[in-house]
Amino acid sequence: MAFSAFATGTAQEQAPRRKSRIALLLLLPGILYLVLFFLVPLVSLVITSLQSPSALGDIGQYQTGFEWQNYVTSITQYGDQILRSFSYAVLATVFALIFSYPLAYFIGVKARPWPLLQNLMLVLVIAPFFISFLLRTLAWKSLLSDESGFVTGLKALSLLAPDAHVTGTPVAVVFGLTYNFIPFMTLPLYAALERLDTRYLEAGSDLYAHPFTVFRTVTIPLSMPGIVSGVLLTFIPAAGDYVNASREFLGGTGTSMIGNVIESNFLVLLNYPAAASLSIILMVVILAIVTVYVRRSGTEDLL
Amino acid sequence: MTVQEGLAIASAVDTPKKSRGPRMRFSLGSWLLPVYTALALVFLLIPIAYTFIFSFNDSIKSNISWRGFTLNNWINVCNAQDVCSAFGNSILIGITATVIATTLGTMIAIALVRYRFRFRSAISLLLFLPMATPEVVLGAGLAAEFLGAGVEKGLVTIIIAHTMFCISFVVVTVKARVSSLDPALEEAGRDLYGSPAQVFWRITFPLLLPGIIAAALLSFALSFDDFIITNFNSGSATTFPKFVYIAASRGIPAEANVIASAVFLIAIVLVVSQQISAAARRKRLERVG
Numbered sequence: 001m002a003f004s005a006f007a008t009g010t011a012q013e014q015a016p017r018r019k020s021r022i023a024l025l026l027l028l029p030g031i032l033y034l035v036l037f038f039l040v041p042l043v044s045l046v047i048t049s050l051q052s053p054s055a056l057g058d059i060g061q062y063q064t065g066f067e068w069q070n071y072v073t074s075i076t077q078y079g080d081q082i083l084r085s086f087s088y089a090v091l092a093t094v095f096a097l098i099f100s101y102p103l104a105y106f107i108g109v110k111a112r113p114w115p116l117l118q119n120l121m122l123v124l125v126i127a128p129f130f131i132s133f134l135l136r137t138l139a140w141k142s143l144l145s146d147e148s149g150f151v152t153g154l155k156a157l158s159l160l161a162p163d164a165h166v167t168g169t170p171v172a173v174v175f176g177l178t179y180n181f182i183p184f185m186t187l188p189l190y191a192a193l194e195r196l197d198t199r200y201l202e203a204g205s206d207l208y209a210h211p212f213t214v215f216r217t218v219t220i221p222l223s224m225p226g227i228v229s230g231v232l233l234t235f236i237p238a239a240g241d242y243v244n245a246s247r248e249f250l251g252g253t254g255t256s257m258i259g260n261v262i263e264s265n266f267l268v269l270l271n272y273p274a275a276a277s278l279s280i281i282l283m284v285v286i287l288a289i290v291t292v293y294v295r296r297s298g299t300e301d302l303l
Numbered sequence: 304m305t306v307q308e309g310l311a312i313a314s315a316v317d318t319p320k321k322s323r324g325p326r327m328r329f330s331l332g333s334w335l336l337p338v339y340t341a342l343a344l345v346f347l348l349i350p351i352a353y354t355f356i357f358s359f360n361d362s363i364k365s366n367i368s369w370r371g372f373t374l375n376n377w378i379n380v381c382n383a384q385d386v387c388s389a390f391g392n393s394i395l396i397g398i399t400a401t402v403i404a405t406t407l408g409t410m411i412a413i414a415l416v417r418y419r420f421r422f423r424s425a426i427s428l429l430l431f432l433p434m435a436t437p438e439v440v441l442g443a444g445l446a447a448e449f450l451g452a453g454v455e456k457g458l459v460t461i462i463i464a465h466t467m468f469c470i471s472f473v474v475v476t477v478k479a480r481v482s483s484l485d486p487a488l489e490e491a492g493r494d495l496y497g498s499p500a501q502v503f504w505r506i507t508f509p510l511l512l513p514g515i516i517a518a519a520l521l522s523f524a525l526s527f528d529d530f531i532i533t534n535f536n537s538g539s540a541t542t543f544p545k546f547v548y549i550a551a552s553r554g555i556p557a558e559a560n561v562i563a564s565a566v567f568l569i570a571i572v573l574v575v576s577q578q579i580s581a582a583a584r585r586k587r588l589e590r591v592g
Contacts, residue, residue: 020419022414023417023418023420024420026410026413026414026418027410027411027420027426029407031429033407033466033467033470034429034430034467034470035429037445037448037463037464037467038429038432038444038467041447041448042440042444044447044448045440045443045447047447048450048451099343102339102343103340103343103344106339107340110336115585116578116579116582119581119582120578123571123574123575123578124344124347124348125344127347127351128350128351129524130566130570130571131350131351131354131564131567132528132563132566133530133544134530134547134548135350135354135555135560135563136350136354137350138547139349139350139351139353139357140350142353142367143349143350143353145367179347232435236435236436236437237438240438241438241439241531242531243548248548248551248552258439259439259531262439263534266535272447272450279439279440279444280440282439282440283436283437283440286436286437287435290435
């Protein structure tokens with residue numbers, strides 16, 4: 001860790017104090033683009049979230065207003081979906097971490113003598129990215145459907161009640177979220193573990209520490225930056241996802257998340273203020289969680 | 304390499320000391336992790352195998368139950384209505400957004416590493432935030448902006464949206480490459496009276512190229528597979544993921560599996576062959592060294 005901090009330090013120092021006019025020219029187009037299509041949209045979300053229905057009462061017509069009430073309505077009306085989003089996302093993140101850590105450890109530490117194998121295994125980890133996210137999820141829907149071998153097998157073994165389903169349940173949604181975001185967890189974990197100096201682990205065992213103690217007191221802290229970025233890269237998209245939870249995919253009537261409500265309010269019901277206030281709520285809660293989490297895990301330099 | 308090998312040998316020698324249980328448990332412990340890794344990788348590939356296998360299904364309308372093997376879906380991919388035009392749109396959007404995002408992002412990355420300027424932390428925050436914002440918020444925000452400005456949604460608005468979320472990823476990828484660049488190489492160019500433009504195009508740019516290519520591939524992949532942001536900003540235009548989403552309720556045609564499988568195979572062949580040639584190059588260098 002100390003080494004990488006040193007490396008970025010020198011990179012900063014390399015930067016000569018050259019004409020800032022060139023820097024401005026290099027920065028301006030991209031930054032303007034982000035201001036126009038990232039910041040302004042956030043502002044227009046805030047404005048939209050405070051709009052009130054137009055005086056004429058047409059559907060989808062709103063006028064600029066200052067309706068703080070929209071937020072109260074959204075929270076009371078969609079409290080369940082908001083809570084569900086964050087609990088599903090937390091569960092998916094925890095499962096993805098448990099699934100990915102041993103995998104990343106094997107690829108990043110144990111497989112070091114074989115670099116080609118390491119890279120090929122990494123390709124397999126990111127392979128799901130090469131096939132459509134939606135088709136992957138639909139494949140799981142078929143594989144977990146009531147007629148599938150997996151579910152009939154579980155029922156034959158009496159592990160599942162005869163009238164039970166897997167698809168359409170929270171279990172399926174959390175499973176889908178976990179599956180879809182595993183590569184986002186594995187890659188940063190791998191990046192951190194690949195740089196892990198195994199001499200520290202040897203030092204631990206030379207001092208007669210139990211392997212588990214070495215793992216808990218050496219490996220985990222050294223791979224913390226990877227854990228933090230993996231958790232963020234999994235949690236943020238999982239909390240905002242609405243594909244897994246939607247009824248055409250792995251969800252059912254009782255699994256809709258905040259993303260589903262934003263989508264239906266924006267694109268179907270044309271209730272823009274509700275969709276906008278829900279988006280702002282989602283964004284604020286996520287930023288709050290991310291800030292607290294990053295502070296507490298002591299890796300502020302990530303931001 | 305030699306240090307790593309030494310460490311590997313050292314740790315191999317050390318392992319029996321570490322295990323305290325009887326011999327049986329030691330061998331089980333050393334097999335557990337590789338076996339788990341193999342099973343985990345197989346698990347990750349299950350839906351891909353499913354999609355691939357069902358691209359050969361002799362399906363009529365919905366492609367859910369297996370009805371027999373056929374090559375028809377692969378031969379007449381464009382038979383399914385709209386699937387090919389949606390795919391074409393995705394390619395067009397992917398390429399356009401990639402070109403714009405890679406250009407803008409590379410310029411920012413160079414500026415961030417090579418120059419000092421004010422508002423540096425504000426700019427870093429502006430680059431970080433789009434990656435920390437859930438897609439549904441990015442999508443709804445842009446859609447609210449387009450709605451307020453009275454812009455009609457279509458291919459152009461999709462390209463605008465995709466470029467926006469790709470820029471930050473390009474900056475992160477290229478920045479790593481710029482920081483690892485040895486400034487002595489450019490200095491040498493300047494010492495030999497190269498003009499700034501010559502130094503940039505003959506030295507800096509070729510050295511940055513692997514990073515720029517990686518960033519472009521990442522952008523294209525992100526754009527090609529994006530559904531959530533697209534759904535908010537597409538209007539009546541269709542992309543491949545949107546086609547799948549709409550078709551999901553009435554059954555996905557097997558032709559969609561064909562397109563996804565073909566894209567997958569092309570991507571995997573490209574990546575694997577690149578890895579193998581890189582490994583061969585490493586071997587050659589080792590021999591020379």
